[in-house]
Amino acid sequence: MSVPLLDIKGLRVGFGRGAYRKEVLHGVDLHLQRGETLGIIGESGSGKTMTGMALLRLLPDTAQVAQEAMLFDGTPLHDLDETAFGALRGVRMAMIFQDPVGSFNPAKRIGWHFRQVMKRAETAAGGVQPTGDYRARAVALMQEVGIRRAEDSVDLYPHQLSGGMLQRALIALVLALEPDLIVADEPTTNLDKVVEHQILTLFKQIQRRLNAGMIFVTHDMAVAASLCDRIAVMREGEVLEVAEAQRLFDDPQHDYTKLLIATARKLASPAAPRGEPGRDKPPLMQIRNLSLVFPPSGPRPAFRALDDITLDIRQGEVIGLVGESGSGKTTLGRALLRLYRPSGGTLLFRGEDITRASDRALRPVRRELQMVFQDPGGSFNPRKLMKDSLAEALRAAGVTSSREIAARTAALLERVQLAPEHGERYPHELSGGQLQRVAIARAVALDPALIVADEAVSKLDVSVRAGVLDLFRDIQREKQLSMVFITHDLEVARYMCDRIAVLYHGRLLELGPTERVFDSPSSDYTRTLLETLDYSLGGRNFGQAGYGGTGTERAHAD
Amino acid sequence: MSDLLGTQPKASSLSDRWGPVALYLLKRLLSGGLVLLAGTAAVFFTIQAAPGDPALAALGEQATPEAIAAFRAEYGLDAPLMAQYLRWLLGFFQGDLGQSLAVARGMPVGELVLQKLPATVFVGLFALFLAVVLSLVLGTLAALNRGKATDTIATSIAVFGISMPDFWMSYVLIFGLSLGLGLFPAFGYVAPGDSLLGALHAAFLPALAIAAPMAAVFARTLRAVLIETLSKPYVTAARSFGLPRPFVILHFALRNAMVPYLTIVGLQIRYILGGVVVVERIFGIPGIGSLMVDGAFARDYTVLQACTVVFLVIVLVVNIAVDMICALLDPKQTVR
Numbered sequence: 001m002s003v004p005l006l007d008i009k010g011l012r013v014g015f016g017r018g019a020y021r022k023e024v025l026h027g028v029d030l031h032l033q034r035g036e037t038l039g040i041i042g043e044s045g046s047g048k049t050m051t052g053m054a055l056l057r058l059l060p061d062t063a064q065v066a067q068e069a070m071l072f073d074g075t076p077l078h079d080l081d082e083t084a085f086g087a088l089r090g091v092r093m094a095m096i097f098q099d100p101v102g103s104f105n106p107a108k109r110i111g112w113h114f115r116q117v118m119k120r121a122e123t124a125a126g127g128v129q130p131t132g133d134y135r136a137r138a139v140a141l142m143q144e145v146g147i148r149r150a151e152d153s154v155d156l157y158p159h160q161l162s163g164g165m166l167q168r169a170l171i172a173l174v175l176a177l178e179p180d181l182i183v184a185d186e187p188t189t190n191l192d193k194v195v196e197h198q199i200l201t202l203f204k205q206i207q208r209r210l211n212a213g214m215i216f217v218t219h220d221m222a223v224a225a226s227l228c229d230r231i232a233v234m235r236e237g238e239v240l241e242v243a244e245a246q247r248l249f250d251d252p253q254h255d256y257t258k259l260l261i262a263t264a265r266k267l268a269s270p271a272a273p274r275g276e277p278g279r280d281k282p283p284l285m286q287i288r289n290l291s292l293v294f295p296p297s298g299p300r301p302a303f304r305a306l307d308d309i310t311l312d313i314r315q316g317e318v319i320g321l322v323g324e325s326g327s328g329k330t331t332l333g334r335a336l337l338r339l340y341r342p343s344g345g346t347l348l349f350r351g352e353d354i355t356r357a358s359d360r361a362l363r364p365v366r367r368e369l370q371m372v373f374q375d376p377g378g379s380f381n382p383r384k385l386m387k388d389s390l391a392e393a394l395r396a397a398g399v400t401s402s403r404e405i406a407a408r409t410a411a412l413l414e415r416v417q418l419a420p421e422h423g424e425r426y427p428h429e430l431s432g433g434q435l436q437r438v439a440i441a442r443a444v445a446l447d448p449a450l451i452v453a454d455e456a457v458s459k460l461d462v463s464v465r466a467g468v469l470d471l472f473r474d475i476q477r478e479k480q481l482s483m484v485f486i487t488h489d490l491e492v493a494r495y496m497c498d499r500i501a502v503l504y505h506g507r508l509l510e511l512g513p514t515e516r517v518f519d520s521p522s523s524d525y526t527r528t529l530l531e532t533l534d535y536s537l538g539g540r541n542f543g544q545a546g547y548g549g550t551g552t553e554r555a556h557a558d
Numbered sequence: 559m560s561d562l563l564g565t566q567p568k569a570s571s572l573s574d575r576w577g578p579v580a581l582y583l584l585k586r587l588l589s590g591g592l593v594l595l596a597g598t599a600a601v602f603f604t605i606q607a608a609p610g611d612p613a614l615a616a617l618g619e620q621a622t623p624e625a626i627a628a629f630r631a632e633y634g635l636d637a638p639l640m641a642q643y644l645r646w647l648l649g650f651f652q653g654d655l656g657q658s659l660a661v662a663r664g665m666p667v668g669e670l671v672l673q674k675l676p677a678t679v680f681v682g683l684f685a686l687f688l689a690v691v692l693s694l695v696l697g698t699l700a701a702l703n704r705g706k707a708t709d710t711i712a713t714s715i716a717v718f719g720i721s722m723p724d725f726w727m728s729y730v731l732i733f734g735l736s737l738g739l740g741l742f743p744a745f746g747y748v749a750p751g752d753s754l755l756g757a758l759h760a761a762f763l764p765a766l767a768i769a770a771p772m773a774a775v776f777a778r779t780l781r782a783v784l785i786e787t788l789s790k791p792y793v794t795a796a797r798s799f800g801l802p803r804p805f806v807i808l809h810f811a812l813r814n815a816m817v818p819y820l821t822i823v824g825l826q827i828r829y830i831l832g833g834v835v836v837v838e839r840i841f842g843i844p845g846i847g848s849l850m851v852d853g854a855f856a857r858d859y860t861v862l863q864a865c866t867v868v869f870l871v872i873v874l875v876v877n878i879a880v881d882m883i884c885a886l887l888d889p890k891q892t893v894r
Contacts, residue, residue, distance in 0.1 A: 086802075095795075106814060159890050
């Protein structure tokens with residue numbers, strides 16, 4: 001075997017000094033060959049981002065980095081001073097970040113970024129006469145990564161392009177360098193599923209073109225499986241195991257890896273169809289030709305967020321609203337709770353018209369309509385104990401006796417599988433998953449008829465996601481309540497929902513039982529959405545040659 | 559925005575960006591006019607509500623009732639207040655600010671103001687320049703060396719500057735740099751038209767006395783904003799591409815810190831004018847500030863009114879100018 005492109009031994013990163021020192025990486029060993037893609041998988045706080053940042057010396061000055069060895073193409077990186085390292089970073093090593101929108105200077109045009117990066121790479125390489133025609137090269141690269149109308153786009157400001165286009169532009173910038181090593185840090189996490197799919201395909205192309213070594217940091221098992229030759233699993237600053245991608249899925253060694261894979265597989269399996277609940281009963285909510293126009297504000301013109309939506313929400317069903325960001329799914333969810341006043345159409349709750357009902361008239365209805373938000377931390381008063389937040393909800397529901405409140409609070413906590421002592425904590429003392437459980441308890445406390453859950457698991461770590469979803473489902477069945485499940489994640493939708501409504505640009509494109517929508521979608525857009533499942537463990541293409549770097553048959557047990 | 563079917567905006571040249579800026583300017587000028595109108599009324603009636611009588615101030619305590627009545631009739635002070643204001647307003651729209659009652663009795667106030675304005679504008683601009691330069695240096699140093707000795711020193715200087723009143727600062731500067739070291743004159747004014755260098759030399763201490771507290775506020779603002787922009791992902795991304803540190807600081811961090819920084823500068827302009835009133839007096843600069851103080855002591859309502867309106871116009875113009883600059887600096891405001 002030749003000299004590895006990258007060989008890291010015993011990488012440690014700590015912050016603070018003396019008694020306040022906190023180590024976040026506890027001796028990480030990794031190596032990478034030219035042309036190979038190494039996935040680093042882990043949840044928030046596992047140190048996976050830290051590893052890539054330490055490699056490119058991008059950590060803040062307060063970080064203390066130590067290693068036994070860190071060899072790049074045989075050169076010990078830790079011996080290099082800033083100048084010598086500068087000849088590598090941005091020349092032979094490059095990084096792609098999670099937030100493409102934030103990665104660009106908002107005050108400068110796209111072309112400016114290309115000019116600066118190319119100019120600097122030429123200077124660093126030394127000797128080469130500046131070639132000058134940066135614009136033409138930028139346009140060519142942007143075309144290569146599939147940016148539409150690159151000739152025009154090169155003169156746009158970052159805020160004029162979508163996240164997906166900006167991520168392509170960032171990849172084009174990296175292509176301009178033709179680096180030997182690329183560190184990609186969650187490059188698709190902030191993107192819609194459809195766009196993520198396109199960007200991952202683009203990553204496959206550049207892998208082949210550059211023959212560079214790539215470290216691909218992600219929290220998503222399915223993404224790692226589809227792209228990586230080997231996968232390293234990290235938790236709490238340590239590498240738990242590293243294995244060939246296929247071996248890792250066939251024969252995971254560590255319990256944590258097994259948990260991650262089991263969760264991913266579980267979410268990849270559709271829920272057992274249970275007919276169409278509530279089909280024979282009068283619908284809980286009837287939405288007829290609903291439209292919602294946000295008025296113009298300042299220079300922004302009026303915006304039609306919902307357009308002629310007709311839909312019934314049946315008693316006891318889970319209906320999924322899916323679509324990319326900007327499709328109107330969150331707006332629809334909020335309009336159902338009458339958090340917005342519809343511009344047209346009607347909204348009937350138990351047959352009663354609430355389209356234009358006053359806040360006072362809505363008060364008894366609101367108790368029956370509850371919401372669970374994406375960010376559980378932001379939906380609790382940070383200065384209140386969890387049990388007090390629950391008590392507040394119970395009081396709003398009309399429970400007055402303090403003994404009953406205490407008993408009901410304890411029962412609610414138990415119902416969402418938390419211990420009584422969790423009630424004695426403040427929001428910041430709970431994990432995201434635990435907070436979301438309390439949020440569910442709070443919604444259930446009012447004994448609602450309908451819960452709207454808006455991306456309720458998308459911010460949670462993968463390993464707790466399945467647990468929270470199961471809790472949602474159990475409570476829904478137990479209380480026979482209706483649930484509107486808003487998600488951009490098709491796997492979550494398939495796992496949870498009886499029926500699926502696909503939204504696109506404020507319109508209802510498709511509505512049907514989950515199985516039917518997944519098996520025979522009626523609109524092209526839904527088909528495009530479903531293609532994104534290629535990059536999931538339950539997807540059609542997972543396990544087929546050509547997706548992984550090794551090209552061999554991949555683990556796909558069921 | 560959709561990547562599937564979405565439409566894409568067209569590239570814009572700088573000339574395209576003037577369109578929205580010009581529209582915005584028009585709106586701001588209109589609302590500025592309304593503010594000015596309301597301001598003149600507020601100033602007029604506030605001055606009238608203050609105790610004192612210009613006739614007594616001009617003619618002396620021993621003036622006969624007949625002489626006082628004649629004075630009032632001559633300057634229209636016997637008319638009802640509302641009528642006096644409307645007459646003033648009518649004159650104002652025709653460029654006539656009335657006649658001085660006491661400071662330079664009978665002289666048109668417009669002439670008086672034009673005479674004094676250059677000194678104030680010169681010292682004020684000099685003070686603004688010093689405040690901006692000082693704050694750019696101190697704020698950037700503090701932000702780049704956050705938590706280190708340089709930061710502590712720069713921040714301490716800033717806290718000192720904020721805490722010290724400008725009149726006290728004037729005397730400290732006179733005591734130290736003028737009487738002590740003999741570097742600058744303690745009193746007097748040289749018109750920039752006569753000798754620019756001499757003018758700068760003479761105006762340095764008053765400008766610095768006005769600039770010090772403002773520089774401190776600007777520096778603290780810049781430090782805070784710069785610390786924020788330095789932690790933005792685009793700074794990390796720029797570093798990952800190997801762009802040199804000074805380039806990243808200048809074109810990424812400072813460039814994006816400019817809009818919030820300039821907004822604060824615009825808001826603080828009124829303190830220059832407040833400082834001018836006091837400091838002009840101390841250093842004997844023949845400017846609007848001195849004229850205003852003279853007018854106040856002599857109960858010269860027309861002079862006082864004119865000086866206040868001039869200050870109001872300056873504040874409005876500077877604020878609109880700052881907002882225009884910010885709009886041009888921030889593509890998000892002008893390019894869609």
